[in-house]
Amino acid sequence: MSAAPQIKVPATYIRGGTSKGVFFRLQDLPANCQVAGEPRNQLFMRVIGSPDPYAAHIDGMGGATSSTSKCVILSKSSQPEHDVDYLYGQVSIDKAFVDWSGNCGNLSTAAGAFALHAGLVDPARIPENGICVVRIWQANIHKTIIAHVPVSNGQVQETGDFELDGVTFPAAEIVLEFMNPSDDDGEGSSMFPTGNLVDELDVPEDVVTGGKLKATMISAGIPTVFVNAADIGYTGTELREAINSNPAALARLEAIRIAGALRMGLIKTPAEAATRQHTPKVAFVAPPTDYVSSSGKTIAAKDIDLLVRALSMGKLHHAMMGTAAVAIGTAAAIPGTLVNLAAGGKALESVRFGHPSGTLKVGAAAALVDGQWTVTKAIMSRSARILMEGWVRIPG
Structure with missing residues (x-):
């Protein structure tokens, strides 16, 4: 043959x-x-x-x-x-x-x-x-x-x-x-595609009772939908196994991602989300607290500004995507976003956040210009x- x-x-x-x-x-x-x-x-x-x-x-x-x-x-x-x-x-x-x-x-x-x-x-x-x-x-x-x-x-x-x-x-x-x-010339009209720092997403009842979920949706680094960990039953200290071994949890988080993608104008129908897995990302945030990372290292609350867990291609990421880190740093610099509020609600030029593998510091330069938030650059080391x-x- x-x-x-x-x-x-x-x-x-x-x-x-x-x-x-x-x-x-x-x-x-x-x-x-x-x-x-x-x-x-x-x-x-x-x-x-x-x-x-x-x-x-x-x-x-x-x-x-x-x-x-x-x-x-x-x-x-x-x-x-x-x-x-x-x-x-x-x-x-x-x-x-x-x-x-x-x-x-x-x-x-x-x-x-x-x-x-x-x-x-x-x-x-x-x-x-x-x-x-x-x-x-x-x-x-x-x-x-x-x-x-x-x-x-x-x-x-x-x-x-x-x-x-x-x-x-x-x-x-x-x-x-x-x-x-920020996505000021792409599919979103600005860094905040809806024009709001916080929106209410329509999500299934199994995601949150009442079907309404607060979210910050931002296009900086990569389009990202941020929600409060507590609103969806999490602490923000979860490691991969806690999420990725639970099909029902993954399905609920995907429902949030789909709702955010629709509101951000990235897709027109829920079915389109299956062919756009890379964007947007969905992440949940929480105020700092002590936790043990996947390597067994203890991360102290005093050493971080907030906790973030993010999903990539339908699974909880083992650390943090670099583009999502840009979104985190940018959102943290803008008072009133869920990310900023989780970090204490004050003006921040950089944040160190806790993720499943440890911590990461990212900086962003954001400013309010003519009523619109803009960001000139975000910086991190890899x-x-x-x-x-x-x-x-x-x-x-």
């Missing part, structure tokens, strides 16, 4: 923040995958090993979680004053689709480092030793990200002593600046490291 041989495509497997993904240079992809369309989607799904009814990704590079089912394409930038274009695909685990509707903040870190590794940055801009400022155009959401990448002997410095909760080993620190992260490089093989 004759069979098509496997094809091999140059690829690099990178950890960025608390995520992992398969990175490609645009010019290395097969010709029919260098443009958007079904061939590219099929390639990415087969690389990751999706759709997988066993939800294990045994026959692919994915790790069977939303944090590890990702592919990235980088190319020299088509935009003035930028170094690279960065395109991100979130691959569904058990369904046959790739979600292109948002960014991955964690892999934005790796995008800055990979731009140097892949020879996509002008050598004249790379110091022999010091910090290389990589100007990234995020092609999914049409936003600028500035990555401050450490360089030693002309190469990306990957090792160091920067520790990031949710990542076992230390590495070199990469500072990210998300410039003008790290990135190449895990493997060479070729990924895909059945022809």
